[in-house]
Amino acid sequence: MRWLRAFWDSTVGKKAVMAVTGILLVGFVVAHMLGNLQMFIGADAMNRYAAFLKSTGELLWVARAGLLGAAVLHITAAYQLTQMNRAARTDAYAKRVPAASTLASRTMRWGGVLLLAFLVFHIGHFTTGTFHPAFSHTMVYGNVILGFRSPVVSAFYLAAMAALGLHLYHGAWAGFRTLGLAKRSSAPRERRIAQGLALIVWAGFSSIPVAVWLGILN
Numbered sequence: 001m002r003w004l005r006a007f008w009d010s011t012v013g014k015k016a017v018m019a020v021t022g023i024l025l026v027g028f029v030v031a032h033m034l035g036n037l038q039m040f041i042g043a044d045a046m047n048r049y050a051a052f053l054k055s056t057g058e059l060l061w062v063a064r065a066g067l068l069g070a071a072v073l074h075i076t077a078a079y080q081l082t083q084m085n086r087a088a089r090t091d092a093y094a095k096r097v098p099a100a101s102t103l104a105s106r107t108m109r110w111g112g113v114l115l116l117a118f119l120v121f122h123i124g125h126f127t128t129g130t131f132h133p134a135f136s137h138t139m140v141y142g143n144v145i146l147g148f149r150s151p152v153v154s155a156f157y158l159a160a161m162a163a164l165g166l167h168l169y170h171g172a173w174a175g176f177r178t179l180g181l182a183k184r185s186s187a188p189r190e191r192r193i194a195q196g197l198a199l200i201v202w203a204g205f206s207s208i209p210v211a212v213w214l215g216i217l218n
């Protein structure tokens with residue numbers, strides 16, 4: 001087990017853990033987005049899909065535990081890497097001029113914190129119903145429509161989806177490099193893949209509150 005400790009204690013080990021857990025989390029996010037897009041097929045399709053997920057019983061709990069474990073490892077590695085970076089630089093920059101940064105890379109930490117706050121609200125909103133005005137355990141379609149009738153709630157979701165898109169873009173691109181998959185090039189294909197993935201996930205999720213606002217879904 002000593003090798004595992006040494007691996008986790010190294011910067012490279014933590015980055016590898018972030019990349020692998022990031023892949024698991026992206027897999028969930030894409031599957032969840034595709035599942036949610038059934039809102040556009042209709043209430044029956046969406047409610048049936050939600051009932052199917054609940055009918056998987058223990059499997060659902062295994063998936064939830066895996067997801068939670070991946071998220072905890074991802075966040076812990078991110079936090080510890082930040083601390084290690086800070087410790088490596090004893091005095092602060094007099095003036096911080098990032099050499100090669102993008103909006104996405106500069107918002108990773110705060111975007112990540114916003115996503116965490118979103119998740120806490122989201123589970124209380126659509127899974128337990130704690131923050132929902134008229135929650136039903138079976139009518140998931142209705143929960144989503146009623147949930148998004150509140151402009152404040154929808155605006156919060158849209159802000160969180162923008163943060164998710166930026167986080168995914170930078171995260172996927174950084175992950176490709178950590179795993180050594182990105183080739184040296186001035187316009188790497190992997191950057192475009194990361195952009196495409198982020199754009200699809202952002203648009204797919206955001207389309208639902210927007211469609212409720214526009215009255216396309218009701």
Ligand code: HEM
Pocket residue numbers: 029032036050051053064122123126127140144157164205206208209
């Ligand atoms: C417009 C955007 C979204 C909609 C309409 C939506 C919809 C839902 C619904 C209806 C549920 C409850 C499912 C059920 O109990 O049958 C749910 C659960 C959940 N969603 Fe979302 N979701 C959205 C965005 C997201 C995003 C961006 C994430 C992650 C980054 C996410 C993560 C989760 C998680 C972790 C659960 C709990 C799963 C469980 O353990 O039961 N959702 N979502």
